[in-house]
Amino acid sequence: MLSIKDLHVHYGAIHAIKGVSLEVNDGEIVSLIGANGAGKTTILHTISGLVKATTGEITYNGVNLRTTAPNKIIDLGMAHVPEGRHVFSRMTVLENLRMGAFTLKNTEQYKQNLETVFKSFPRLKERAKQLAGTLSGGEQQMLATGRALMANPKILLMDEPSMGLSPILVKEIFRIIETLHEKGITILLVEQNAKVALSISTRAYVLETGSIAMSGNAQALLEDDRVRKAYLGV
Amino acid sequence: MDGLTLFIQQIINGLRVGSVYALIALGYTMVYGIIRLINFAHGDFIMVGAYALFFTVPVMIAAGMPPWLSVFAAILVCATTGVLVEKLAYSPVRAKGNKMTALITAIAMALFLENLAQTLFGANPKQVKTIFDLPQVFGVSGNTVLTIILGVVVMIALSLYVKYTKTGxxxxxxxxxxxxxxxxxxxxxxxxxxxxAIGSGLAAIASLMYVAQYNQVTNMMGSMLGLKAFVAAVLGGIGIIPGAMLGGLVIGIVESLSKAYIAPLTGGLITSAFSDAIVFSILIVVLLVKPAGILGKNTGEKV
Known part of the structure; x- marks a missing residue:
């Protein structure tokens, strides 16, 4: 279980996260929705250790993530698919996937994971030798997701997977997220596309300027008037 | 000596010095390619390696072993120096500052190493005993041939390492x-x-071949070598491993040819003393015409 208690994060003088608490239980898809600049990405970065918290508690299965080095977080079974994909564009698709499995010592396991990823994303297999920078946005999102899966994560942090993608691709990516969830991977999803995110989630949190404004059952939030007005454009 | 023989002789001289530049430029480019820092102290790592050779070659000779085996001691000393400089100077600066602070720190480390060596060993040049006794190959000194071969081997090994190993x-x-x-x-x-560690260790190989060719160590030797190798790396395309090799050889040949021909060509107006200026003007031309270097792709990366 991932648990955040009273998290505060500052960027210099800017108080970006103001006392956020949230929980992600094993087997859930939890989405964190909110407008641009609400602090969604900051929360994910703080979980991964890329951004340092000012105060508060972040634990995953009892391990204090605030004192865990960012490159050790993956050993706990947590992988992060960053906003804007952040694939290694001057490296091939296969090299990117190999980097995803960087901490795997077992080559058999690596081969097995590679096969699983290629099965989920046949397009990546076709383009294995191609430089990641030459892929389309949708393919890069698949690569970033596949790369995270190479480490056998138990929980996946996904940051804006739908960003910049056509509606068809958004559907495709969310179908993939559901498949991953069915395979038993817990997912913390950050999305601006609140409607799609809520439709596949177990629970959700609504973030407004660094604080949790609402939270609860995803279906209930989808039907909530305030959420509908502010985030669903209805 | 007829014109053609003189010309060929100058090309050979150019390869002699250029092959050393190439070896140094490989280390420069390796570090730049990975952390985007122009390590201006890299030339001075050559000096550190050369002193290591100066002290260890006599030991090898006394022990009845081939003097070139000292290169392993030099690699150890250079790699350690490189790692120390990174840990003590560059890493803290990288965490706090920006690229410019890192660059200035690199220049400071270069000055520090030069002055430290002067304090420890004095400013007088020291003679290093002969390291290789190699036959000439088609009129080219064996040392030059060996330097070029080593350069090519290092270039290929580095390229393969970075391309295929997990660490690379x-x-x-x-x-x-x-x-x-x-x-x-x-x-x-x-x-x-x-x-x-790898980039600085490579500096020791360059030290070996420099000392083998020129038999001399001074505390300032790394300064000019480092600058020329930097120009070589930029000319070939900094960060690109084969570019360093190519750039080094071109710079060596340009330097040698300009020493031989600039005075007669300009009627004595520009003398051979200007050869360094000509080499550095290449840097300006490259930056103006093709900033990414001969083998570089134009990505708009600022140096």
Missing amino acids: QAMRAVSEDKDASLLMGINVNRTITITF
């Missing part, structure tokens, strides 16, 4: 995106340390 791939990942590398579980600091 991690180096490329770190050079592109530190945060994403961390998320993959790559230990970014350790990867950078390994980069410095």
